[in-house]
Amino acid sequence: MFAFRSFRARNPDSMSTELSISARAMARLPGADAGELAHLVGLNPEQRAAVEATEGPVLVLAGAGTGKTRVLTSRLAHLIASRRAQPWQILSVTFTNKAAREMRERAGTMIGPAAQGLQWLGTFHLVSALILRRHAELVGLKSTFTILDMDDQHRLLKQVIAAANIDEKRWTARYLASLIDSWKNRALSPDKVALDEAYSFANGKGAELYATYQGRLRVLNACDFGDLLVHCVTIFRNHPDVLAEYHERFRYILVDEYQDTNIAQYLWLRLLAQKHRNLCVVGDDDQSIYGWRGAEVDNILRFENDFPGAKIIRLERNYRSTEHILAAASGLITANRDRLGKTLWTEESGGQKVLVRGVWDGDAEARLIADDVETWRRQGGRYAQAAILVRASWQMRAFEERFILLGIPYKVIGGPRFFERAEIRDAHAYLRLIRSESDDLAFERIANTPKRGIGDTTIAKIATASRAAEIPLARMAATLLATDELKGPAKAGLKQFLMDLDRWRLRSREIPHPELAELILEESGYTDMLRADKGPQSASKLENLKELVQAMSQFDSLAAYLEHVELVMDVERHEDGDSVQISTLHASKGLEWPLVFLPGWEEEVFPSKRALDEKGQKALEEERRLAYVGVTRARESARISFAANRQIFGRWQSVLPSRFVDELPPNHVEAVSETGYFAGGGGSAAEKFAAYGPLGLDVGAGFGSGYSSPGWKRAQASGMGASSSAAPIKPKIIEGESRLIGKSGPGDAHFAKGARVFHDKFGYGRVTHVEGAKLTVDFEKSGEKRVIDTFVKAA
DNA sequence: TCCGAGCCACTTTTT
DNA sequence: GTGGCTCGGA
Numbered sequence: 001m002f003a004f005r006s007f008r009a010r011n012p013d014s015m016s017t018e019l020s021i022s023a024r025a026m027a028r029l030p031g032a033d034a035g036e037l038a039h040l041v042g043l044n045p046e047q048r049a050a051v052e053a054t055e056g057p058v059l060v061l062a063g064a065g066t067g068k069t070r071v072l073t074s075r076l077a078h079l080i081a082s083r084r085a086q087p088w089q090i091l092s093v094t095f096t097n098k099a100a101r102e103m104r105e106r107a108g109t110m111i112g113p114a115a116q117g118l119q120w121l122g123t124f125h126l127v128s129a130l131i132l133r134r135h136a137e138l139v140g141l142k143s144t145f146t147i148l149d150m151d152d153q154h155r156l157l158k159q160v161i162a163a164a165n166i167d168e169k170r171w172t173a174r175y176l177a178s179l180i181d182s183w184k185n186r187a188l189s190p191d192k193v194a195l196d197e198a199y200s201f202a203n204g205k206g207a208e209l210y211a212t213y214q215g216r217l218r219v220l221n222a223c224d225f226g227d228l229l230v231h232c233v234t235i236f237r238n239h240p241d242v243l244a245e246y247h248e249r250f251r252y253i254l255v256d257e258y259q260d261t262n263i264a265q266y267l268w269l270r271l272l273a274q275k276h277r278n279l280c281v282v283g284d285d286d287q288s289i290y291g292w293r294g295a296e297v298d299n300i301l302r303f304e305n306d307f308p309g310a311k312i313i314r315l316e317r318n319y320r321s322t323e324h325i326l327a328a329a330s331g332l333i334t335a336n337r338d339r340l341g342k343t344l345w346t347e348e349s350g351g352q353k354v355l356v357r358g359v360w361d362g363d364a365e366a367r368l369i370a371d372d373v374e375t376w377r378r379q380g381g382r383y384a385q386a387a388i389l390v391r392a393s394w395q396m397r398a399f400e401e402r403f404i405l406l407g408i409p410y411k412v413i414g415g416p417r418f419f420e421r422a423e424i425r426d427a428h429a430y431l432r433l434i435r436s437e438s439d440d441l442a443f444e445r446i447a448n449t450p451k452r453g454i455g456d457t458t459i460a461k462i463a464t465a466s467r468a469a470e471i472p473l474a475r476m477a478a479t480l481l482a483t484d485e486l487k488g489p490a491k492a493g494l495k496q497f498l499m500d501l502d503r504w505r506l507r508s509r510e511i512p513h514p515e516l517a518e519l520i521l522e523e524s525g526y527t528d529m530l531r532a533d534k535g536p537q538s539a540s541k542l543e544n545l546k547e548l549v550q551a552m553s554q555f556d557s558l559a560a561y562l563e564h565v566e567l568v569m570d571v572e573r574h575e576d577g578d579s580v581q582i583s584t585l586h587a588s589k590g591l592e593w594p595l596v597f598l599p600g601w602e603e604e605v606f607p608s609k610r611a612l613d614e615k616g617q618k619a620l621e622e623e624r625r626l627a628y629v630g631v632t633r634a635r636e637s638a639r640i641s642f643a644a645n646r647q648i649f650g651r652w653q654s655v656l657p658s659r660f661v662d663e664l665p666p667n668h669v670e671a672v673s674e675t676g677y678f679a680g681g682g683g684s685a686a687e688k689f690a691a692y693g694p695l696g697l698d699v700g701a702g703f704g705s706g707y708s709s710p711g712w713k714r715a716q717a718s719g720m721g722a723s724s725s726a727a728p729i730k731p732k733i734i735e736g737e738s739r740l741i742g743k744s745g746p747g748d749a750h751f752a753k754g755a756r757v758f759h760d761k762f763g764y765g766r767v768t769h770v771e772g773a774k775l776t777v778d779f780e781k782s783g784e785k786r787v788i789d790t791f792v793k794a795a
Numbered sequence: 796t797c798c799g800a801g802c803c804a805c806t807t808t809t810t
Numbered sequence: 811g812t813g814g815c816t817c818g819g820a
Contacts, residue, residue: 126810587808609807
């Protein structure tokens, strides 16, 4: 640290090859300042090699739990401490904001305040935006361009489609967005889109619409996520002088999760690394799970060819999981064909086998897992040590409901994200309109929110005129007010709105931006609108807006704040105590927990039917990698489960265990059905479980499986199992609940039958039945539910 | 212009 | 089971 601080004072330009060599020599001296080598302490030989191979292209194949992040941060520290580069001469790109944050934090603990100098550490999109702001004019944008999020993009595309007289039902904006995205992922401009692909939308209009969309973006002085990368690539290609500037700046390049890079990102990196060739990429082909988003596993498979002479270092020692977990995951992934191949090993022998359990239905699965969590907790574990990882977010609901019922605290990772909530986006639209009058998308979003009489027809009138005159909506609205074009409530509302905007814009120069936000939300009537709304969520929406104002105060200016939210669609989550984590498998990558639940391992759910339909074998391998990622998140215990029946689209369907269940190596798995134990190995899981008749797979095998039948529904509603198999489960639940009731005891909140109550999730309702602390409430919106009294307030 | 009723298709996964 | 959209009446 010491050596480092004194070094910071030096002029960065004085760094010469000579100094660099001497620094290198110093770093290798065993007797060198211990502080300087601190970042190498405790690394295993392979990790150390990866850290010290600073020059030339390097590919670090880092299996799950092999200390990948550690290597990256140590390498960063090493480059700086050995004086090969100043912090601002290193480009470190990650895939997610979370990873970037973690890297910055960990680098901070290693190299101290110098980590502040790591200005070029961030996601591909963040770094691209920084670069693009400086050269925006080279691609026809102003440096103040806005970055559209998916919602903006979607609305814009809808307009484009409608303007082209294409049936939006047949050809959805969503689909066009995905096509355009996939083109941008490959850095294809509208004129480069292959004919057959252009034909995949509205009989050949694909490329044309893409071009129209890009034109609209230019008029709006905006770009979408994909553009950030593509524009940079365009600039680097067409302006060698600009590229040279960045060659000079970035002496070393580090890339995390290289297996997730798409073609545009690959080109971006190749252009930037072309001169010094000090490119170090870290990744794991077995954890490539973003193919649907354009990631090319090929990038990592081909690295040696792309960068001749590349060093390849394999990190295979796993520090995370026990032997059985690792072996189960490894066994599973061997079914994949296209892989570089690694053999993970660990010194943690034994441990629990991977538990595979079959249950009757999704509810039973939620009960089982919730019970496990409570057992874990009773035995001294913490909630936060457990995670439930699902394939798709709709699967989360069952667990959330169960946890709410039992009072188990939980947190959804990557759930409905803060900045994507409607109220937050509305607030942002107001602020964006203050920042720039020409933000048409923002204008459209909030012109009539809250209602001020400016309906669709009025907006359409303004839009037509504004497009013809090529001036922003807000300005055209002002022009139209001076004419007789508009009348009645529309005119009055619009006039008031424009006056408000002007006033707020003036105020924005006088008062701090968080205060401005509060002012706008009050004066626009937005908060009043929410207060008047008695829906179950309006209270939490108001809370979110408060949180927004809070978040804003952490930035110097409104502009800085907006720039941040546009790029970092994620908010730093304050760790609020001890709660079970519920996450998608995708969002779980890079994380770990002692206890990991992997529910929903059923055909068509996981592997996902949709993925298989679209991409076939390739998707299957990706789904399998997802399974691999899931299992390798566990340190002590991985518990896979599947149900025989599941409600999909609101209908009961009988489902089969996932093929992945059968691919698990039997020696490392302990399989359990609700009715008893059986030995794993041989035969399909479906057969094995079916053999335990009561589990009921055979029952559901018949057509139109009786589970949507009235009888089944009645059985479900009455809480009784429909077959003998469900019966043994029931007592368990009752036990679980009474235990909880005992815990919450004669609580502070008592409700009588007939009392009106409010619940955060379910809204308002009336108590229909009281049983200790357990209430049955008939909710106005969501029907009858059983809840614990501490979760409702008197209303 | 607004709002409710009824119809629809839909659910991967994210910067 | 949800949310988005259309249609008809106030």
